[in-house]
Amino acid sequence: MNLCIDSDCCTGCGACVEHCPGHVLSMGSENRPCEKYPDDCWYCGVCAIECPAECITVIFPYLIR
Template sequence: MLPIKIDYKRCNGCGICERNCPGDLIYMDQVTKMPFVKYPEECWLCGACRIDCPKECIQIIFPLISL
């Protein structure tokens, strides 16, 4: 499961998420001009992409932790 879910119906392809991701994990597809998570296993779940998104189209999926 990807840690970041992007609602492409709401996304306008502005690229803010790509520029603000501290791990450089989000890239813009050159054909569709939409963001995608290139290295999902390295996501820190910091939320920078979600917080900065002007269209509020990014959701962070936190993993379940069993105790």
């Protein structure tokens, strides 16, 4: 998984799904986003930026110095 999504603060608005340029996300059970195609994520952070509830954290796979 490339994202940490706090389901408690997520409102199910769908903005992250709508704005992801890689079409990585889709709405899953209980109207919460899930990573449908995690291998297509390139860690751009758009989903986190566009989330009005600020409940997405992108988990980078390597350390950037």
